Amino acid sequence: MGTTRTRPASADTILQDAKERLERLSRDRLKVASDFLAYLDEREQSEATEELLRIPGFEEAFQDAVRQVDEGHIVRLEHIKRDV
Numbered sequence: 001m002g003t004t005r006t007r008p009a010s011a012d013t014i015l016q017d018a019k020e021r022l023e024r025l026s027r028d029r030l031k032v033a034s035d036f037l038a039y040l041d042e043r044e045q046s047e048a049t050e051e052l053l054r055i056p057g058f059e060e061a062f063q064d065a066v067r068q069v070d071e072g073h074i075v076r077l078e079h080i081k082r083d084v
Contacts, residue, residue: 009017022033052058068074 022030025033052062
């Protein structure tokens with residue numbers, strides 16, 4: 001028996017499929033789906049934050065950047081000369 005390889009679906013295809021499925025759900029099940037998506041979103045954000053915090057010196061650099069912004073020590077992007 002041979003194996004058939006299929007291409008992974010694109011993000012657009014998956015999103016369209018999910019939208020079509022959501023539109024067919026009852027109100028109660030749509031609420032459950034929405035709650036589950038909120039959970040997944042929160043989990044993904046939490047994992048991304050944890051990944052950033054594992055970078056040596058990131059937290060200190062971030063706090064320093066926030067302090068600089070709070071103190072008004074910022075430069076507008078339009079004022080930065082780029083030689084690229």
